Amino acid sequence: MKKIFTGLLLTAVLWTASPADAATLQLKIDEVVVKTDTAPEVKNNRTMVPLRVISENLGAQVQWKDSQIILSTNQSTVILTLNSQTVIKNGQAEQLDTTPYLKNNRTFVPIRFIAETFGSQVDYKQSTVNIATKPLFINNQKIKALHYEYHMTMGGVIQEVKGHSYHNAMYKIFQQKGDKVEAPKDYSWQLNLDIPGSYYKLGQYDFLNADNKSVQQLDTYSLNQAFPDELLKGYPTLLLHDVHNDSWYIFSDNKMQSIQQLMNAATNNGFNKIISNTVL
Incomplete structure (x- = not known):
């Protein structure tokens, strides 16, 4: 009985630790593994990535206004506020289920919401976040x-x-x-x-x-x-x-x-x- 309990406990610990282990997360954009000095991480079951990943690899322009982050492309504009779940998407207020935050001088934002807002497709498989952006014709x-x-x-x-x-x-x-x-x-x-x-x-x-x-x-x-x-x-x-x-x-x-x-x-x-x- 003790062995069975120990085994169940170990399984539970591994299952709990796995999703939150940021070091195991890998981010791919258009099949390319993105290099970043700060790894993506999971918070509230949402993948959060450094803001630079968005601005440099998804073609979004970034502006700061006090604690607000303004991300824009030719088609869409998103305004996020640090530590707030309210986001302004193309002029309309929406509620996120997680909040942008600052950690080790890096701003983390929810990758799926922003990528999909900018017309990209997001898929998650085996600890890898895959993003497919719009190609050039x-x-x-x-x-x-x-x-x-x-x-x-x-x-x-x-x-x-x-x-x-x-x-x-x-x-x-x-x-x-x-x-x-x-x-x-x-x-x-x-x-x-x-x-x-x-x-x-x-x-x-x-x-x-x-x-x-x-x-x-x-x-x-x-x-x-x-x-x-x-x-x-x-x-x-x-x-x-x-x-x-x-x-x-x-x-x-x-x-x-x-x-x-x-x-x-x-x-x-x-x-x-x-x-x-x-x-x-």
Whole structure:
């Protein structure tokens, strides 16, 4: 009888501890395991994740106003308040069954409610939270991955970016290009020190479909500024080349910085990996 009681007690302890063990929880977005310095955890039977996971991997903009957290996308806006179950969803008040809270200088929010509000599908299986976000479509083709290529003095690197939110965000920035211009007389991966007004390629962004075929390729170029200023008058500093349409546009430095910030976030969160490196 004592052995039976001990066995039942041990089973009960394991059953109780398992759901609340935050270390066993894994978060996947678009089949990618999300890297985070603070693990998701369960509170009141709801999976809570650090706010940064939402802002960087689901494509939501974040604003703070006192103790309020404002999350917004093109389609929806959610206003949460720390330690309050009341949430404002697209202007309408609703009640959560758990509250956002602050822990170890990290703000935790309920992942299912927010993800589904922003049009994502959420599934929970075997201690893994799976979130599927809305994919990017270009010319009616679903984008599976983004290949980013850049060259150095000797060789080049190709990185593969996963995650629909990253694809959507980057493509949106590329669409904010400036005026259309004529193609430069000289442009390549290499610096040309003989021709004023020459451009060298900063990076190549290739949006790929399910068959790994390019749907749209967008290349960024920078003006070779190794010449006197008087020889460079009238030349834009940055250009964007739509390769498939062979069209050239003025691009801006702040757009380039936004692209780089997204690339950095994708790398830090596990959505970007190197698939080729020929740098010597």
